[in-house]
Amino acid sequence: MQTHELLARLPRVRSWIDELLARYRPHATRVSTLPFTRLRDFYSAGTLEGAWCVRVDTVPVPPLTQLGLPGFEDFEHRPADGITYGDLYFVRRGRADDEGLHFHELVHTVQWKRLGPEKFLEAYALGYLGAGGYEANPLEQIAYDLQDAFTRGERIFQVEPRVLRHLAGG
Numbered sequence: 001m002q003t004h005e006l007l008a009r010l011p012r013v014r015s016w017i018d019e020l021l022a023r024y025r026p027h028a029t030r031v032s033t034l035p036f037t038r039l040r041d042f043y044s045a046g047t048l049e050g051a052w053c054v055r056v057d058t059v060p061v062p063p064l065t066q067l068g069l070p071g072f073e074d075f076e077h078r079p080a081d082g083i084t085y086g087d088l089y090f091v092r093r094g095r096a097d098d099e100g101l102h103f104h105e106l107v108h109t110v111q112w113k114r115l116g117p118e119k120f121l122e123a124y125a126l127g128y129l130g131a132g133g134y135e136a137n138p139l140e141q142i143a144y145d146l147q148d149a150f151t152r153g154e155r156i157f158q159v160e161p162r163v164l165r166h167l168a169g170g
Contacts, residue, residue: 012067028052084108107143
């Protein structure tokens with residue numbers, strides 16, 4: 001699929017996401033009220049206040065193939081523990097107490113906020129296809145790198161500036 005064809009189909013994904021968020025937002029919990037103590041050391045109060053979490057049995061993944069986006073079959077069918085759409089992320093109930101998972105999804109809320117929905121979807125899709133899949137996607141790589149540092153108990157650092165530098169190419 002050509003890049004221009006991919007970009008022309010992303011509004012379908014955005015519509016799917018908007019409908020999903022409208023359905024689940026009433027069930028969301030503000031991240032700042034979750035019982036995690038370490039997140040406050042790494043994220044600003046504004047990020048934690050502005051992010052929302054929904055616990056679900058199955059993490060909702062867009063039906064990308066059905067929406068006209070071939071090449072994402074592995075993404076659609078991989079078992080997901082979490083996924084972020086804008087300022088709201090979903091976590092699978094069985095992993096809802098995993099602070100590292102919440103840390104990871106919060107990285108994506110920062111990316112969404114900085115890039116905006118259209119640019120995030122574009123960067124994610126092109127990163128996924130260009131890198132050859134989910135784990136090599138640059139937006140996932142930074143989230144996993146920072147999550148690994150958090151889980152290893154590295155010295156406290158502020159996440160937002162690191163994510164913004166990464167997005168700026170630095």
